[in-house]
Amino acid sequence: MNENLFTPFTIPMMLGIPITTLIIMFPTMLFPTPNQLINNRMITIQQWLTKLTSKQLMNTHNPKGQTWSLMFISLFLFITSTNLLGMLPHSFTPTAQLSMNLGMAIPLWAGTVVMGFRNKTKISLAHLLPLGTPTFLIPMLVMIETISLFIQPLALAVRLTANITAGHLLLHLIGSATLALVNISLFTALITFTILTLLTILEFAVTLIQAYVFTLLVSLYLQDNT
Amino acid sequence: MASIVCVFLHSFSVPLKDKKLLEVKLGELPSWILMRDFTPKGIAGAFQRGYYRYYNKYINVKKGSIAGLSMVLAAYMLFNYCRSYKELKHERLRKYH
Numbered sequence: 001m002n003e004n005l006f007t008p009f010t011i012p013m014m015l016g017i018p019i020t021t022l023i024i025m026f027p028t029m030l031f032p033t034p035n036q037l038i039n040n041r042m043i044t045i046q047q048w049l050t051k052l053t054s055k056q057l058m059n060t061h062n063p064k065g066q067t068w069s070l071m072f073i074s075l076f077l078f079i080t081s082t083n084l085l086g087m088l089p090h091s092f093t094p095t096a097q098l099s100m101n102l103g104m105a106i107p108l109w110a111g112t113v114v115m116g117f118r119n120k121t122k123i124s125l126a127h128l129l130p131l132g133t134p135t136f137l138i139p140m141l142v143m144i145e146t147i148s149l150f151i152q153p154l155a156l157a158v159r160l161t162a163n164i165t166a167g168h169l170l171l172h173l174i175g176s177a178t179l180a181l182v183n184i185s186l187f188t189a190l191i192t193f194t195i196l197t198l199l200t201i202l203e204f205a206v207t208l209i210q211a212y213v214f215t216l217l218v219s220l221y222l223q224d225n226t
Numbered sequence: 227m228a229s230i231v232c233v234f235l236h237s238f239s240v241p242l243k244d245k246k247l248l249e250v251k252l253g254e255l256p257s258w259i260l261m262r263d264f265t266p267k268g269i270a271g272a273f274q275r276g277y278y279r280y281y282n283k284y285i286n287v288k289k290g291s292i293a294g295l296s297m298v299l300a301a302y303m304l305f306n307y308c309r310s311y312k313e314l315k316h317e318r319l320r321k322y323h
Contacts, residue, residue, distance in 0.1 A: 007260070007313045014309055026302065032281065041290045088299060088316070102237040 007170060009165065012092045024094045027081035050077070057213065065220055072213055075104070079209045083164060087203060096164045101157035109153040112220045156216065169201045174199060 011018050032041045035182030053076060057070045079095060094100050116124040128145040129138060174196050181189040237314075250258045262268070285295035307314070 004313070004317065007310070012306075012309055019309075029277065030298070032285070040286045040288075042285050085299075085302070088303050088306070090303060090310055092306065164243065 004173075005169065006174070008092070008168065009088075009096055020094065023092050024082070026098075027078065027085060030081060031077065061220070068220060070176075071108075072216070075216070076107070076209055076213050079160070083209065084204070086164065086168070089202075093164055093168065095160055096168065098157060098161045101160045102153070105153040105156035105160075108216055109156065112216075113149070167199070171196065171199055171203065 011020055012023060013019065016038060031046060032043055035104050039047070049072060054073050055067055057072055057076070061068075082093060082095050085091055086096070098202050113124075128142050128149070130141065130145070155181075162204050174192060178192040178196060179194055247258075279299070280298075284290065284297070
């Protein structure tokens with residue numbers, strides 16, 4: 001029991017070679033390229049969903065911010081597909097690895113911050129101090145705001161990692177509890193099974209992706225508009 | 227007359243390199259395998275051909291169904307099961323593992 005809990009999160013190896021890259025590239029096979037005006041059903045459904053999502057995501061931005069739409073949609077599709085594939089039994093979820101999420105969060109956040117500082121230096125610096133603070137509190141507040149700025153990428157990465165990992169772990173634990181309870185008390189096992197079903201529904205981690213991209217979006221939004 | 231017959235007979239025999247797998251005789255199998263293109267470009271080409279074969283048969287059709295996608299997901303699940311069998315075999319309900 002001790003060792004089994006975390007083995008789904010180890011690097012997948014096949015014949016001693018890590019195949020993480022192959023598993024990360026697998027979701028690309030599920031998104032074919034549309035090359036006609038009217039495509040097959042799979043592409044049509046994906047196009048419709050993508051249009052819906054991109055409109056929802058990008059309508060709060062000015063034109064300069066909307067140049068990031070390709071980046072955001074790719075990010076959204078990648079995280080959604082990787083998380084959904086991780087819901088299949090025995091599969092490996094790359095986004096449960098902190099290294100990968102840091103690799104996604106830090107460059108994107110840094111891009112938005114640097115862009116804000118280059119294009120609107122005064123306004124970006126002004127963000128470090130909320131409106132209407134008493135004068136004697138200013139130095140401390142600037143420090144606090146700087147720290148909270150630098151925490152943003154860490155929070156983005158850790159949020160995604162922790163949510164996915166915790167969800168998978170919970171499902172494993174409650175599933176094995178249900179199996180163990182079947183012989184002891186059927187009624188408790190049924191209750192546990194209901195909990196499992198509810199958790200599975202929760203886990204359909206599309207909400208988590210929403211959280212990820214929206215937070216990223218908020219940061220870009222602040223830089224560009226105000 | 228005889229020369230025309232000779233030309234016909236020669237056009238019936240396809241060179242070994244271009245034969246498909248099901249047309250290769252069992253004795254010729256090792257040499258057929260060795261003649262395949264194992265360069266990276268060749269392997270990429272093989273994957274691309276396989277992908278498009280599946281895609282055009284099950285997904286890129288007028289009335290595709292969920293079966294096209296579910297077969298891929300089932301194969302992915304099976305692949306992951308085989309990959310993690312070593313750890314999974316400890317979870318069997320046996321008295322002695």
